[in-house]
Amino acid sequence: MLTKNTELKSLLKDPTLLETRAYVGGQFVDGDKGTFVVTNPARGDVVAEVADLSRAQVAGAIAQAEAAQKDWAKWTGKERANVLRKWFDLMMENQDDLGIILTAEMGKPLAEAKGEIAYGASFIEFFAEEAKRIYGETIPGHQRDKRITVLKQPIGVAASITPWNFPNAMITRKAGPALAAGCAFVARPAELTPLSATALAVLAERAGIPAGVFNVVTTSDAPETGLEFCENPAVRKLTFTGSTPVGRLLLRQAADQVMKCSMELGGNAPFIVFDDADLDAAVEGAIMCKFRNNGQTCVCANRIYVQAGVYDAFAAKLKEAVAKMKVGDGLEDGVQFGPLINDKAVEKVEAHLADAQAKGAEIILGGTPSELGGSFFQPTIVTGATTDMQFSTEETFGPLAPLFKFEDEDEVIAMANDTIFGLASYFYAKDLSRVYKVAEALEYGIVGVNTGIISTEVAPFGGVKQSGLGREGSHHGIEDYLEMKYICMSV
Numbered sequence: 001m002l003t004k005n006t007e008l009k010s011l012l013k014d015p016t017l018l019e020t021r022a023y024v025g026g027q028f029v030d031g032d033k034g035t036f037v038v039t040n041p042a043r044g045d046v047v048a049e050v051a052d053l054s055r056a057q058v059a060g061a062i063a064q065a066e067a068a069q070k071d072w073a074k075w076t077g078k079e080r081a082n083v084l085r086k087w088f089d090l091m092m093e094n095q096d097d098l099g100i101i102l103t104a105e106m107g108k109p110l111a112e113a114k115g116e117i118a119y120g121a122s123f124i125e126f127f128a129e130e131a132k133r134i135y136g137e138t139i140p141g142h143q144r145d146k147r148i149t150v151l152k153q154p155i156g157v158a159a160s161i162t163p164w165n166f167p168n169a170m171i172t173r174k175a176g177p178a179l180a181a182g183c184a185f186v187a188r189p190a191e192l193t194p195l196s197a198t199a200l201a202v203l204a205e206r207a208g209i210p211a212g213v214f215n216v217v218t219t220s221d222a223p224e225t226g227l228e229f230c231e232n233p234a235v236r237k238l239t240f241t242g243s244t245p246v247g248r249l250l251l252r253q254a255a256d257q258v259m260k261c262s263m264e265l266g267g268n269a270p271f272i273v274f275d276d277a278d279l280d281a282a283v284e285g286a287i288m289c290k291f292r293n294n295g296q297t298c299v300c301a302n303r304i305y306v307q308a309g310v311y312d313a314f315a316a317k318l319k320e321a322v323a324k325m326k327v328g329d330g331l332e333d334g335v336q337f338g339p340l341i342n343d344k345a346v347e348k349v350e351a352h353l354a355d356a357q358a359k360g361a362e363i364i365l366g367g368t369p370s371e372l373g374g375s376f377f378q379p380t381i382v383t384g385a386t387t388d389m390q391f392s393t394e395e396t397f398g399p400l401a402p403l404f405k406f407e408d409e410d411e412v413i414a415m416a417n418d419t420i421f422g423l424a425s426y427f428y429a430k431d432l433s434r435v436y437k438v439a440e441a442l443e444y445g446i447v448g449v450n451t452g453i454i455s456t457e458v459a460p461f462g463g464v465k466q467s468g469l470g471r472e473g474s475h476h477g478i479e480d481y482l483e484m485k486y487i488c489m490s491v
């Protein structure tokens with residue numbers, strides 16, 4: 001357990017993975033603006049002081065990336081695949097240390113953190129393979145003397161801005177396809193969780209990724225860094241994961257350069273339990289879907305709809321199962337709930353809870369901060385949820401499970417789709433006709449059927465409506481880092 005006096009390095013097999021400098025042009029560098037502090041959400045103690053780069057230093061990283069990208073694009077897909085595969089191997093060899101660093105800065109239980117390392121590494125493994133399969137095409141000429149060929153070429157320098165909740169996987173889900181495509185990459189991790197990113201840089205260097213191809217700029221001024229990414233003409237691609245309001249802002253800023261953007265934004269996932277569902281499976285799925293990362297994922301169930309005939313039984317089963325789960329320091333064995341990322345996150349959960357209670361909801365489990373103090377909060381279940389309550393339209397991003405009752409398919413599909421978001425959705429049912437009809441009717445980029453966990457590198461992850469633009473993962477994921485060109489030749 002990381003107490004106030006435990007040196008994080010003492011927990012690591014390889015202490016050099018705890019890197020507090022930024023990584024620019026193949027060099028670990030200090031910040032012109034000094035440092036910013038990273039704290040452990042479980043204890044509030046200082047984990048590290050990290051280099052705080054100026055906007056000029058960020059611009060310098062972009063320039064280094066632009067220079068390095070020209071040679072990197074000349075490598076064959078197979079050559080790029082080999083170094084990416086080595087990077088993947090190093091991540092998995094150092095999974096324990098990377099997990100400890102992630103838990104120390106973000107708070108998620110160590111088992112989940114190690115799971116994120118494997119999930120994040122899977123994108124590097126997958127796109128190492130895709131690097132060898134970036135195919136063009138030949139098209140029959142439109143005239144007898146014309147020959148048409150289509151090339152796919154790397155877009156150039158890609159810049160990424162990522163959130164604190166998956167500080168490893170949200171970077172590799174972007175860097176994997178970018179580097180496989182022959183792009184150079186400048187990553188700006190969240191101020192709260194930069195250490196997972198700098199550890200990735202340590203391993204990138206060891207894997208033989210050339211200087212300047214992968215860069216990590218650690219900064220405390222996100223808006224200033226975002227403006228540099230959007231205004232610097234050398235950046236041809238912006239990839240963002242985070243809230244919809246910030247996504248909108250970045251799109252507006254990037255519009256001046258007509259920059260190619262990928263947006264993985266907020267969610268408001270419905271989780272629907274029909275009366276023909278396997279209730280035990282639905283309870284298990286609801287727990288994994290709602291409480292993964294303490295509810296701090298964009299694909300967590302935000303609204304749980306249960307058909308009237310099974311509502312009471314489902315609520316009782318869910319309460320019984322969640323009541324057995326342990327809240328504590330993520331580095332302790334057997335902990336399922338770590339702290340929320342900060343007090344602001346606790347305040348949002350409490351605000352949604354107070355609003356719901358004021359409108360008639362009943363708390364059947366939890367409902368107050370944990371006796372552990374800090375940003376620990378008890379997993380909470382409320383019944384009597386209605387569509388006028390804040391959590392019906394706003395993402396809670398915490399361990400609060402609201403149970404809504406519904407009568408029939410049409411009613412629940414209408415409620416589920418009544419949101420500006422469209423990222424993930426889930427439902428449990430056995431009748432095949434119902435499964436097809438409901439899956440087709442849900443307006444979301446992802447539909448989980450009889451499962452609460454849908455995250456994988458082999459599928460095209462992404463949202464519709466105001467949950468985002470583009471897809472990450474699957475063979476589709478590399479397209480956003482490629483430009484298509486056709487050559488029309490007279491023969």
Ligand SMILES: NC(=O)C1=CN([C@@H]2O[C@H](COP(=O)(O)OP(=O)(O)OC[C@H]3O[C@@H](n4cnc5c(N)ncnc54)[C@H](OP(=O)(O)O)[C@@H]3O)[C@@H](O)[C@H]2O)C=CC1
Nearest residue numbers: 162163164190191222223226242243246264265266267298
């Ligand atoms: N669709 C998806 O895959 C995901 C969506 N999300 C969504 O993001 C939210 C939670 O994450 P959270 O980190 O609070 O979201 P934010 O959008 O506040 O932050 C995301 C990232 O953007 C940075 N940022 C904030 N403001 C600006 C700005 N003006 N210009 C440039 N960068 C900026 C943040 O920096 P800093 O933190 O340093 O201020 C952080 O690195 C939730 O709504 C969640 O649903 C989260 C993860 C995945």
Ligand SMILES: O=C(O)[C@H](O)CS(=O)(=O)O
Nearest residue numbers: 165166296297298299455
């Ligand atoms: O940041 C997130 O919430 C992730 O996109 C969720 S997932 O990819 O780990 O499912």
